[in-house]
Amino acid sequence: MIKFYHKLLIILTTITVVSFLILGFIVHNSIYTISVEHQKKELQKHAQQIISLHHNHNDRRIQSLAETYESNILILDKGKTYRVNTNQDFNIEKRKAELLRQLKSENPVYILDGKAGEYLFGIEKGNVTLLMSGEYDTVYALQMQFWKYLILMGIVFIALIFFTVRYINRTYIQPINEVSYAASLLTQGNYRVRVPESSVKETRELYVTINVLARRLERLNSEQKIQRNRLVTTLENIPSAVLMIDKHGNIVVANKTFYDIFNENTNVEQQNYEKLLHPTLKKLVVEGFRTEKPVYDQVELHLNQIHQKFFDTSCVPILTRTKKRLQGMVIVLHDITQLKKLENLRRDFVANVSHELKTPITSIKGFTETLLDGAKNDEASLDMFLNIMLKESNRIQSLVDDLLDLSKIEQNTELDKHSIRLSKVAHHALEMIQPLAQDKNIELIDEINDNVTAMADESKMSQVIVNLLSNAVNYSPPDKTITIRVYNKERCKVIEVIDQGIGIAKEETYRIFERFYRVDKARSRDSGGTGLGLSITKHIVEGYQGTIEVESELGKGSIFRVQLPE
Structure with a gap:
């Protein structure tokens, strides 16, 4: 791309050259015209003088003038021809016929041969015709001299143009270009x-x-x-999902929490909110746009067929400073799912504790009133009632002990941890459950590998295994088998308790570790369970950074699997 400096130089140079050429041709022709006219007049004067001398028969004077003018002269008078030749060699005889022919149409006649540097002149006066020829290179010399000066002036003028343009370029154009380049860099962000x-x-x-x-x-x-x-x-x-929508309904900002909560793998910015948001959220956004006032609400969203979440939602319109024009809207979704779950758990916990305590207390109170009414005098009834009251008291004590254990585990996130022989702990737990299994004729199968160690506490792990085995016995019909496995796995230790019990429905498996949740409530109460065993087990396992999971099929049995890190 040609720079402005070169463009200006080319334009001015072209204008100068063209102007000088036009001027040269005009002056060139003017020199020719003026010179020819001047010589024509001079030759006419000379011709009249020579004709006058011819009439006076002054041939010597004519010869002298011919030599002075360096011309050959041919005089035609009444059929006679008079020649006056000089030492110059001009072809007047060859052009004689041409001159005489032109004299018939114009008088005088002047012919200039610029290439040969020769002129021809003819004039007719009365009966006398005068023809002259001679050398005349003055016109050509003047023209050549003019072109030399013109070319020299052109070179000087072009040089002046060059230096002037160069000065203008350095002084004005280059600074403007630098500023223009700097401005272009500024527009590109290079500040x-x-x-x-x-x-x-x-x-x-x-x-x-x-x-x-x-x-x-x-x-x-x-x-x-x-x-x-x-x-x-x-x-x-921000732990809350944040969306910003412009006045056209396009999403302009979406934070990381939004992508995490809604599992969005594609960029949602510049997309319309109506294509992405849940219908419940869209209603709140429409309401905010319509009223141009903040909208607050708690919404429940089903993210998929399994998971549902609760959000404290705020839709706040963005208005101009004058509050006359709506610019967009900010949507904030604060996840309160955990709070909702805790609230539900607290409510269920209070209800369950109340129920679990109320039942044995009511039973103890009823039997006490019966004894006070006179049943104490019957030794058989007295023994039976006292045994029932003792059993119910033990239930209350077990419930309180389990609640205290669960509270301690929840408060102490860091459990005691040291190297223990997990195989030995499992054998001891199996021995503790053996009498309970014999009462139902249940066979306990020992598949415990020797020398399995873990970083944990013996009493806590014993509580875990006993809880799992006692649950398996309680929920298994008589004459079944229960298998316990303890073995090493890559980067973890595994405890498995496999029963052939009643099993757990698929939709209930995620709830079995909740407090007071029972698959079969009647069976659990008959066995003296508090409904806190699996919840305590889960908290202990998670306290050691382990995991507990269950695989179950209704009517066929369950597998509880505990994995502890090395």
């Missing part, structure tokens, strides 16, 4: 660009202005980046 200070007064202010602008833009950009980074950091670390 560190600077232009050197100019010594030219006319462009110094332009340089100073562009540098001041660049510094201000750099400062503003830095401040904007800091503010944007703060905003992005804040949005990305």
Whole structure:
């Protein structure tokens, strides 16, 4: 691409050359015309003088004039021809017929042969015809001299143009180009660009202005980046999902929490909210746009067929400072699912504790009143009632002990941990459950590998295994088998309790570790269970950074699997 400097130089040079050529041709022709007219007049005067001398028969004077004019002369008078020749060799005889022919149409006749440098002149006066020829290179010499001066002037003028354009380029064009380039870099976001200070007064202010602008833009950009980074950091670390929607309904901002909660793998920005949001949320957004006032509500969203979440939702319209024009809306979704679950658990816990305590207390109170009414005098009834009251008291004590254990486990996130022989703990737990299994004729199968160790506490792990085995015995019909396995696995220790009991329905498996939850409530109460065993087991296992899971099929049995890290 040709620069402006070169364009200007080419244009001015072209204009100069064309102007000088036009001027040259005009002057060239003017020199020819003026010179020819001048010589024509001079030759006419000379011809009249020679004709006058011819009439006076002054041949010597004619000869002298011919030599002075360096011309050959041919005089035709009444059929006679008079020649006056000089030492010059001109072809007047060859052009004689041509001159005489032209004299018939014009008088006098002048012919100039520029290439040969020869002129021919003819005039007719009365009966006398005078023809003259001679050398005449003055016109050509003047023209050549003119072209030399013109070319020299053109070269000088072009040189002046070159230096003038160069000066203009350095003084004005180059600074403007530098400022233009700097401005283009500024538009591209390069705010560190600077232009050197100019010594030219006319462009110094332009340089100073562009540098001041660049510094201000750099400062503003830095401040904007800091503010944007703060905003992005804040949005990305807010535990709530945040969406910003413009006035056209397109999403312009979505933070990381939104993608995590709704499992969005594609970028949602610049997409319309109606295609992405849940219908319940869309209603709140529409309400916010309609009223231009904040909308607050708690919503329940089913993210898929299994999971549902609860959100404390805020839809806040963004208005201009004058509060006359709606610019968009900010949607904040605060996940309160855990709070809802805790609230439900607390409510269920209070209800269950109340129920579990109320039942034995009511039973003890009833038997006490019966004894006070006179049944104490019957020894058989007295023994039976006292045994029942003792059993119910033991139930209350077990419930309180389990609640205290669960509370201690929840409060102490760091459990005692040291190397234990897990195989030995499992054998001891199996011995403890053996009498309970014999009462139902249940066979306990020992598949415990020797020398299995773990980083845990013996009493806590014994409680875990006993709880799992006692549950298996309680929920298994008579004459079944229960298998316990303890073995090493890659990077973990595994405990498995496999029964052939009543099993657990698939929709209930995720609830069996909740407090007071029972698969078969009647069977659990008959066995003296409190409904807290599996909940305590889960808390102990998780306290050792382990996992507990269950595989079950209704009517066929269950497998409880505990995995402890090495």
